[in-house]
Amino acid sequence: MTEFNEIKASRRAFLGLVAGGLATTMAVRPAAAAKVQTKARIVMIGAGAAGTALVNRLVTRLDGAEITILDPSAEHLYQPGLSLVAAGLKPASYTRSKTTDWLPQGITLIAQAAAAIDPVSKTVATSGGQTVPYDFLIVAPGLVLDHDAIEGFSLDLVGTNGIGALYAGPEYAAKTWQAASAFTQAGGVGIFTRPATEMKCAGAPLKHTFLIEDIATRSAGQGKHEMHYAANNDALFGVPIVSEKVRMLFEDRGITPHYSHVLKAVEPGRKIATFTTPKGDVEMGYDYLHVIPPQRAPEVIRQSGLSWADKWTDQGWVEVDQKTLRHRRYPDIFALGDVAGVPKGKTAASVKWQVPVVEDHLVAAIEGRDGSKVYDGYTSCPLITRVGRAMLIEFDYHNNLTPSFPGVIAPLEELWISWLMKEVALKATYNAMLRGKA
Numbered sequence: 001m002t003e004f005n006e007i008k009a010s011r012r013a014f015l016g017l018v019a020g021g022l023a024t025t026m027a028v029r030p031a032a033a034a035k036v037q038t039k040a041r042i043v044m045i046g047a048g049a050a051g052t053a054l055v056n057r058l059v060t061r062l063d064g065a066e067i068t069i070l071d072p073s074a075e076h077l078y079q080p081g082l083s084l085v086a087a088g089l090k091p092a093s094y095t096r097s098k099t100t101d102w103l104p105q106g107i108t109l110i111a112q113a114a115a116a117i118d119p120v121s122k123t124v125a126t127s128g129g130q131t132v133p134y135d136f137l138i139v140a141p142g143l144v145l146d147h148d149a150i151e152g153f154s155l156d157l158v159g160t161n162g163i164g165a166l167y168a169g170p171e172y173a174a175k176t177w178q179a180a181s182a183f184t185q186a187g188g189v190g191i192f193t194r195p196a197t198e199m200k201c202a203g204a205p206l207k208h209t210f211l212i213e214d215i216a217t218r219s220a221g222q223g224k225h226e227m228h229y230a231a232n233n234d235a236l237f238g239v240p241i242v243s244e245k246v247r248m249l250f251e252d253r254g255i256t257p258h259y260s261h262v263l264k265a266v267e268p269g270r271k272i273a274t275f276t277t278p279k280g281d282v283e284m285g286y287d288y289l290h291v292i293p294p295q296r297a298p299e300v301i302r303q304s305g306l307s308w309a310d311k312w313t314d315q316g317w318v319e320v321d322q323k324t325l326r327h328r329r330y331p332d333i334f335a336l337g338d339v340a341g342v343p344k345g346k347t348a349a350s351v352k353w354q355v356p357v358v359e360d361h362l363v364a365a366i367e368g369r370d371g372s373k374v375y376d377g378y379t380s381c382p383l384i385t386r387v388g389r390a391m392l393i394e395f396d397y398h399n400n401l402t403p404s405f406p407g408v409i410a411p412l413e414e415l416w417i418s419w420l421m422k423e424v425a426l427k428a429t430y431n432a433m434l435r436g437k438a
């Protein structure tokens, strides 16, 4: 098939998919069951992807519930867009909207942070000094980026001295592009890192590497850039078959992997990055350095007694059953999204599959019965490999590939259609999810 025919076929398939996807999105749910009457007090921590999607579904299932959502942030961030901002493909505004634009009528928003959780007295204390009692608690505050864990690094450096840090938010993603675009034009040594902790969208460090290599090669030509990727362990991705595919792509593109290299310190003046490795500390000079710091549950969660005691002890993810997302010690608490202590699932695409599971078990608990839905670890990553090409990688807890469109989108092929899924369709699907409709 020529590239042109391939694109035409892909375009047809894509339009079919979008039509199908929209049909699914817009479909009225099967004969809406009568709402469950309840006076339950439901408190939700976090109005990000997970909290917002869940609250929009709960208001259609429950009648009389007293739902309170806590979030200090006036701004909702579409984080998958940050990778595009940091490659100069979208403006920072592409990722921003108002938190209140997505929340339904009939609930209470407290624009404060949860400051403490007492799972025994069943109360949440807010940063403004309120105490909010609950019958059921939904924990969805995402995660925090521990930039301080990297010696010599501070967010003030982003965009200067050849330093990028796209995870830090829209403004920093735009500054990352300033530093990265200077590197694409001038050439030199680029080093791309990822942390040794669990992280959201583990494909994003790879996407940034591939995009900057592609843009650099197009603008300055081959041979002017030396590209290095520092992996935290002996793999390039958590799913072995995907890791091998990325290794082959790196080989084709001249990107050198450095296994078990974890960024420890930065000296911006000398442009030296220090890595912890099994053989001791290793220094590498750079012209462009992309920093992704360690990631942990927010402090309030780590102090709450809700975290796993014997796993991820430096990270504090919430101790939930991996199938139901219900707390293993406090059955009136659920956690979902990035903060959940499950082996996979720190993506917005995972949230889409986690939300109906929590909804099911929560409504069942209110009715005094058991829920039946199961989360299987579904995680998805449109892994961009060039401007205009991506691989739509989807997998579960057992590292099985779980393609949503078998026969149309091959997971390990670099396709234009998969790029469109990321560049166009993902935001529409994400927004539908926020509204509780996907």
Ligand SMILES: Cc1cc2nc3c(=O)[nH]c(=O)nc-3n(C[C@H](O)[C@H](O)[C@H](O)COP(=O)(O)OP(=O)(O)OC[C@H]3O[C@@H](n4cnc5c(N)ncnc54)[C@H](O)[C@@H]3O)c2cc1C
Binding pocket: 045, 046, 047, 048, 049, 050, 051, 070, 071, 072, 073, 076, 078, 079, 080, 081, 082, 083, 112, 113, 114, 115, 140, 141, 142, 143, 166, 167, 200, 201, 204, 298, 300, 336, 337, 338, 339, 346, 347, 348, 349, 350, 351, 380, 381, 382
């Ligand atoms: C660079 C990047 C690229 C990504 N790419 C993709 C992708 O291609 N595909 C994909 O599916 N996913 C992607 N993701 C991941 C996705 O954005 C997250 O997994 C998703 O947003 C998680 O939802 P969440 O609700 O758990 O957390 P968030 O969406 O981060 O929301 C957490 C909310 O909790 C609030 N909060 C925090 N602390 C408190 C507190 N103490 N009290 C009250 N509220 C609090 C915050 O203000 C925030 O509004 C990407 C992420 C990044 C950073």
